[in-house]
Amino acid sequence: MNSVLRNVLAVIAGWIVGSIVNMGLITLGYSVTPIPNVDPNDMAAMAEVMPTLAPKFFIFPFLGHALGTLVGALVAGAISKTRKMLSALIVGVLFFIGGIVVNIMLQGPAWFTIVDILLAYIPMAYIGGRLARRITRN
Known part of the structure; x- marks a missing residue:
């Protein structure tokens, strides 16, 4: 496979896998620390309540963002044929x-x-x- 095509597909795969991790952790967070009387799927209600929430409600969103990015970048870098760091940073x-x-x-x-x-x-x-780069060294 052409290395440019493989790198593009690596970024797409990293973005998808990272998004799954991100949403999984955010959804888990709503189960672990539910926001009282707010449907997390109602963006208007979420926007209204966000400034008033205690720090505990932001743990899982941060973990979702950070670990989703980390896993997505790792996947992109591992799949990329060349320029592994560039692929990871594009996902970032x-x-x-x-x-x-x-x-x-x-x-x-x-x-x-x-x-x-x-x-x-x-x-x-x-x-x-x-x-x-470390896990894919020859």
Whole structure:
């Protein structure tokens, strides 16, 4: 398979797998720490309640964002034929853009936005890329 095509498919696979991990952890979080009287599928209700939530309600969203990015970057880097770190970082940038959009739509506390944007995406993608290079060395 052409290395460029394989790298593109690696990024797509990383994005999909990372998204599954992300949503799985966020869904698990709603089960572990349900938000009282709020349907997590109602974006308007979520946007209204987000600024008032205690820090415990942000643990699983952060874990979803960080571990989803990490796993997605690891998958992309491991599958890529060449430029493993670049593939991992592209996944990180995709998740970063998604994180910015979600943080705009569901404006939570400023502390969460700062921690999420600074720690959950690019650093996790970098770690995922490093792990991918390490486990795929010949």
